[in-house]
Amino acid sequence: MEPNNSSVVLRFHAIGDAPILRRPVFRVSASQKFAAVAAFLRRELGLAPDASLFLYVNQAFAPAPDEIMHNLDRCFADAQDASGTRALRVHYCTTAAWG
Numbered sequence: 001m002e003p004n005n006s007s008v009v010l011r012f013h014a015i016g017d018a019p020i021l022r023r024p025v026f027r028v029s030a031s032q033k034f035a036a037v038a039a040f041l042r043r044e045l046g047l048a049p050d051a052s053l054f055l056y057v058n059q060a061f062a063p064a065p066d067e068i069m070h071n072l073d074r075c076f077a078d079a080q081d082a083s084g085t086r087a088l089r090v091h092y093c094t095t096a097a098w099g
Contacts, residue, residue: 006030008073015093035065
């Protein structure tokens with residue numbers, strides 16, 4: 001998979017009191033950094049720039065902002081989600097959920 005001409009499917013899951021997205025599945029460029037995903041999600045949720053937003057991959061870890069989406073997809077995406085599509089699960093919340 002070439003990171004420059006492919007995309008990564010993201011499936012967002014709200015945790016706790018975080019606002020729920022109307023459409024939880026999005027595609028992003030595989031060459032983007034994880035920071036772009038955080039900025040995108042912040043806009044989609046209508047959060048203020050100073051509001052807390054915590055992102056976790058597979059309920060396990062918070063990726064570094066400079067992590068490339070292609071690498072996260074290659075290492076941590078589910079082989080298939082319920083719809084039969086390979087997707088990277090990103091859980092989000094407004095208060096820290098996992099250490």
